[in-house]
Amino acid sequence: xxxLLMDVWGRGGxxxxxxxxxxLCCHDRSxxxxxxxxxxxxxxxxxxxxxKLPPERFVKQQSDExxxxxxxxxxxxQPSFAQGxxxxxxxxxDVTPTDWAYQALQSLVExxxxxxxxxxxxxxxxxxxxxxxxxxxxxxxxxxxxERRSLADLSPEEWQTLERLQRDFGGELExxxxxxxDLDRQIAQLEAQEFSPTxxxxxxxxxxxxxxxxxxxxxxxxxxxxxxHLTRLGxxxxxxxxxxxxxxxxxSNFANRGFASPSGFNSDMALLSFQGNTDNQIQLSRxxxxxxxSDRFVITARPVGFSLSSVLTANSPYFDAxxxxxxxxxxxxxxxxxxxxxxxxGFDWLISDTVRxxxxxxxxxxxxxxxxxxxxxxxxxxxxxxxxxKPAPTxxxxxxxxxxxxxxxxxxxxxxxxxADTNSFINEPARIQGVNATLQWRVFDNVTxxxxxxxxxxxxxxxxxxxxxxxxxxxxxxxxPFQREGDLLALLVGQPLRVVSGTGLPFxxxxxxxxxFELFYRxxxxxxxxxxxxxxxxxxxxxDADNPALVVGTIRTTFRF
Numbered sequence: 001x002x003x004l005l006m007d008v009w010g011r012g013g014x015x016x017x018x019x020x021x022x023x024l025c026c027h028d029r030s031x032x033x034x035x036x037x038x039x040x041x042x043x044x045x046x047x048x049x050x051x052k053l054p055p056e057r058f059v060k061q062q063s064d065e066x067x068x069x070x071x072x073x074x075x076x077x078q079p080s081f082a083q084g085x086x087x088x089x090x091x092x093x094d095v096t097p098t099d100w101a102y103q104a105l106q107s108l109v110e111x112x113x114x115x116x117x118x119x120x121x122x123x124x125x126x127x128x129x130x131x132x133x134x135x136x137x138x139x140x141x142x143x144x145x146x147e148r149r150s151l152a153d154l155s156p157e158e159w160q161t162l163e164r165l166q167r168d169f170g171g172e173l174e175x176x177x178x179x180x181x182d183l184d185r186q187i188a189q190l191e192a193q194e195f196s197p198t199x200x201x202x203x204x205x206x207x208x209x210x211x212x213x214x215x216x217x218x219x220x221x222x223x224x225x226x227x228x229h230l231t232r233l234g235x236x237x238x239x240x241x242x243x244x245x246x247x248x249x250x251x252s253n254f255a256n257r258g259f260a261s262p263s264g265f266n267s268d269m270a271l272l273s274f275q276g277n278t279d280n281q282i283q284l285s286r287x288x289x290x291x292x293x294s295d296r297f298v299i300t301a302r303p304v305g306f307s308l309s310s311v312l313t314a315n316s317p318y319f320d321a322x323x324x325x326x327x328x329x330x331x332x333x334x335x336x337x338x339x340x341x342x343x344x345x346g347f348d349w350l351i352s353d354t355v356r357x358x359x360x361x362x363x364x365x366x367x368x369x370x371x372x373x374x375x376x377x378x379x380x381x382x383x384x385x386x387x388x389x390k391p392a393p394t395x396x397x398x399x400x401x402x403x404x405x406x407x408x409x410x411x412x413x414x415x416x417x418x419x420a421d422t423n424s425f426i427n428e429p430a431r432i433q434g435v436n437a438t439l440q441w442r443v444f445d446n447v448t449x450x451x452x453x454x455x456x457x458x459x460x461x462x463x464x465x466x467x468x469x470x471x472x473x474x475x476x477x478x479x480x481p482f483q484r485e486g487d488l489l490a491l492l493v494g495q496p497l498r499v500v501s502g503t504g505l506p507f508x509x510x511x512x513x514x515x516x517f518e519l520f521y522r523x524x525x526x527x528x529x530x531x532x533x534x535x536x537x538x539x540x541x542x543x544d545a546d547n548p549a550l551v552v553g554t555i556r557t558t559f560r561f
Contacts, residue, residue: 092123099125135169135176203233206274206322208556212259215270215541215550222264228254230274230321232285243291248305250285252276265550268414268421269496269514269538271328274321274556301345303366308402309336311346311360312386315398315438317450317477318490322558323522326534330492330518334413334471335436335454339382339404340364343375356388379407382432394442402434402456409460416471416497417510417542423458423467424505430465432458450475454497460504467502471495473516486524492536493517498543510543532556 095105105123212223230252237245255277259270286305292298302310309319314332318325325331344362351357363378373379382404389397406412409426423430434456441449453472460466473494481489499510520534535553 095123095125131169139176199235199237201233201235203231203561204322205229205231205559205561206556207559208272208274208554210259210272210552210554212265212270213551213553214548215265216547222256222261223259226254226258228252228258228275230254230276234286240291243289246286246288246290247284248286249282250276250278251280251282252278253280255279259550259552265541267538267541267550268416268418269329269516269541270550270552271414272552272554273325273328273331275328296350298348299345300348303343306341306344306362307337308341308344308360308362308382308384310344310362311348312336312358312384312400313356313388313398315388315396315440315450316452316475317440317448318475318492322556322560323488323530323532325490325492325518326520326532326554326556327516327518327536327552329415329496329516330473330475330494330536333436333438333452333454333473334411334415334497335384335400335402335434335456337413337415338402338411338432338434338456339380339406340412340414341380341382343367354390358386358388360384379405379429380412381405396440398438400436400438402432402436404432404434406430406432406458409458409465411456411458411469411497413497416469417499417514419499419507419510419543420469420497423469424499424502424507424509426458426460426465426467426505428463428465429461430458431461432456446479446481448475448477448479450477463504465502465504467499467505469497469499471497484524486522486530488522490521491519496538496543512540512543512545514538514540514543528560530558532558 092105095102099105105125207227207229209225209227211225215223230250232248232250234246234248239245252275254272254275257264258272258275259265260268264270284304286302288300288302288305288310290298290300300311309332314336316324316332318330319332321331339362341362341364343366344360346358346360349357361383362381363375364380365373365378366375368374382402384400384402386398386400391397407429409428409430410422411420411432413421415421419425434454436452436454438452439450443449451472451474454470456469458467458469471494473492475490475492477488477490480487494516496514496516498513499505499508502509516536516538518534518536520532522530522532524530533553533555535551537549537551539549541547541550
């Protein structure tokens with residue numbers, strides 16, 4: 001015990017803060033593994049909402065909502081020592097043998113076993129703390145120490161040191177106990193409420209300066225620099241404690257399809273991820289109700305703003321309009337954007353801690369009762385089922401099967417060539433089937449490799465026409481390259497959606513191959529503000545070697561509130 005206290009007190013105030021913070025894991029209020037991020041909400045309201053929306057681990061990383069999880073280092077892939085002592089100081093991700101306090105921390109772990117890590121496997125030893133926090137840390141350390149040694153083993157010097165610490169922090173320890181009792185009472189009151197009067201608001205505003213370069217000679221004024229915005233406001237509440245009602249409103253002004261317009265590059269390959277246009281009018285962009293039928297089964301209904309990715313996990317670290325990829329193509333697989341749907345729902349079943357089964361169904365005209373429209377008779381519909389796996393602590397993977405109906409034979413993903421998105425202009429009802437696979441692998445603590453690939457087969461119902469299209473992408477990201485928490489450097493390379501084969505197609509196949517190269521750096525200025533300069537280049541646009549490469553650059557600033 002004497003050695004323990006000499007290690008702590010002998011190093012001075014900053015080291016005390018580091019040790020105490022590492023011991024505070026049992027008092028930490030960080031979300032559990034796999035929980036949704038409510039970074040845009042006030043901390044107190046965010047914590048309350050997390051407690052009222054079980055099971056949080058079902059709610060996936062969402063691409064196009066204002067409360068998406070941070071891009072880059074995925075907390076769901078991090079090891080956690082939050083419920084037990086650290087077996088070795090080397091297991092702490094942010095502590096290295098070169099740190100000046102390494103030996104003292106090693107002594108605490110090996111001799112007394114009373115150091116625990118923060119969620120995510122870190123220690124965060126440079127953060128300051130209050131006297132209350134130190135008192136809680138001291139109490140946790142003494143409890144852990146008491147489990148390993150008997151009080152009879154204490155030497156007189158250790159007794160004196162222990163008595164002095166308990167005397168110095170007696171008031172804080174007593175007050176801390178009162179606070180815990182009060183928190184337990186408040187939590188019990190919240191859990192007993194049938195209806196929550198709390199309506200939580202969060203929002204995001206993306207302001208971007210963008211410009212296009214290169215491309216065909218006809219791409220003139222329509223690629224001039226533009227200053228645009230996308231602003232979203234979300235409202236979230238819970239009615240029973242096991243559900244979530246969500247509304248989102250949106251306004252934007254990126255007009256005329258931007259650089260993808262006929263007078264610009266005339267290609268969907270030039271679309272940006274944050275691109276949209278409501279003529280600055282506020283519109284309801286999403287309405288969703290999600291309820292947990294059990295601790296492992298959740299159903300979702302979204303009559304406004306639905307896509308397959310509303311239920312199926314896209315499993316892309318760049319699926320975030322404000323902080324992820326800058327292009328529409330690179331943010332996520334086109335399989336999850338199939339059909340330009342607007343309403344639907346699905347289920348999410350956590351079979352085990354490493355296996356999830358998800359299913360989604362959506363249509364384009366669910367709100368119309370006319371013939372050929374409605375929820376189950378629409379001229380455009382899609383169904384998808386996905387098996388989502390976590391085979392290792394640093395690996396997330398999923399495989400999906402898709403089955404869709406298109407009244408005009410089009411895919412309508414807006415991520416590839418015109419021939420691919422129209423299935424070479426089949427222009428008649430078609431059945432679409434496909435397979436999509438995704439992978440995220442945290443190779444090192446700061447390095448993540450990701451990839452996805454999709455294969456879609458379309459078969460016309462009134463003729464022998466058919467088309468096969470493919471797309472893929474590889475991504476490599478480096479988090480905190482300059483030791484700045486929240487920064488992200490990413491390089492993405494892939495092939496936009498392309499017609500690779502077919503039968504009886506009016507315009508044939510895509511003869512050549514386009515490649516998409518994207519580079520961006522997200523600079524985190526604060527918890528609420530980030531700036532992302534980025535550029536992407538598409539060779540042989542529209543999979544046509546006669547077309548010069550197109551270049552789109554942007555400086556995207558994201559404000560979250």
